[in-house]
Amino acid sequence: MSAPVAHCTADAAGTVVFELAGAAGPELVLRRRGGATPADEVRLPLTGPRAVLDHATPLAEGRWDIECDGRPVRPGTRDVRALVDRIPGAGPVTVRVPYPTADGRIALRSWVRAPHAEAGAIHLADGAMTVAGVLYGAGTGDGAAAEARRCEEGEGAPAPRTHRVPVTGGAGGAFTFTLPYAPLAEPAVTAPRLWDLWLLPAHGAAPVRLSRILDDVWDRRRIHVYPAYRADGWLAAPCYSGDNDLRVRLEPGDRHPAAMRTEAVRDG
CATH class of the missing domain: 2.60.40 (Immunoglobulin-like)
Structure with missing residues (x-):
């Protein structure tokens, strides 16, 4: 049957x-x-x-x-x-x-x-990514920031690292921030590296995962593939996880940008 x-x-x-x-x-x-x-x-x-x-x-x-x-x-x-x-x-x-x-x-x-930080347009320029989005279920206040958290797994992984940049809030929960890649490339990038992105709505507020889920796309890895920025010794690009969470992916500088984009689609 x-x-x-x-x-x-x-x-x-x-x-x-x-x-x-x-x-x-x-x-x-x-x-x-x-x-x-x-x-x-x-x-x-x-x-x-x-x-x-x-x-x-x-x-x-x-x-x-x-x-x-x-x-x-x-x-x-x-x-x-x-x-x-x-x-x-x-x-x-x-x-x-x-x-x-x-x-x-x-x-x-x-x-x-609850709450939810919806990532919107991402603008790439000058070795940085500028993200616009909307925060639902909360508002931004004093000390609002975006935080990149390095993803590390397995025994012997280094202590978690974070990097914060300020967030500009707007009407209706709108927010923007600019995240330079260079601080994420320290120390030297010798293997693929992922950073998860979070929004801190205000000083002392609980972090909110940055994601893009308000449409019909169940897995963004094959839909949103961004060009890589090449620096001296590393490559960097935004990407999405299989759960539609926003990330930054770094690769050693000897990799070809096209290969990096292919792996982001497969593994992101």
């Missing part, structure tokens, strides 16, 4: 409607990858061929696999136009994007952020 097919429609409020073809089971089951609690499984009853994930149904941040009658569900058409250029309302920012997986299944990417 062939796997069922789901045609999906998502609205800006967070409701996703699944229209299934070839489904035999009584319900659609969503399971969060890596989850191990009852909240990591959501069951949606099928009414005829339709199952509805209502915007009010809690759904933790992460990637959710979908099955019906013990079988994975294949992707059909996806109408996610309502997610493009959306402006969230009050409360936590929630985003749910149905997407096709690399092995031919339908899955759902969920984000839940």
Whole structure:
């Protein structure tokens, strides 16, 4: 028996409607990858061929696999136009994007952020990146800053490093900052290096991860690939992680910029 097919429609409020073809089971089951609690499984009853994930149904941040009658569900058409250029309302920012997986299944990417710092246009010039964005669920105040945090993993990794630059706030939560690459290239860049970017809305405020999630793109690594800046001994460029979080990637200077962009897409 062939796997069922789901045609999906998502609205800006967070409701996703699944229209299934070839489904035999009584319900659609969503399971969060890596989850191990009852909240990591959501069951949606099928009414005829339709199952509805209502915007009010809690759904933790992460990637959710979908099955019906013990079988994975294949992707059909996806109408996610309502997610493009959306402006969230009050409360936590929630985003749910149905997407096709690399092995031919339908899955759902969920984000839940409160507050949320949405990255917008990125301007590259003079060895620096200038980021414009909007902060939802909080405002910027005295001492607002952007912070780059060096990503280090594994035994023997150096102590975490950070670098801050001031943030200029504007009306409606708008913010901008300029981050030079050079401080991120110290000490010498001898291997690939990643820096995660955070927004500190005000002095003493909790940091907010800089991301870009308010549209229909579930993985920005293949969508936003920026040109690399070449300096003496290193290359640098903005990139996004597989979770759509904004980063800066550095490479040793003997790498070709095109190779750096290819790796950012694959590994970012």
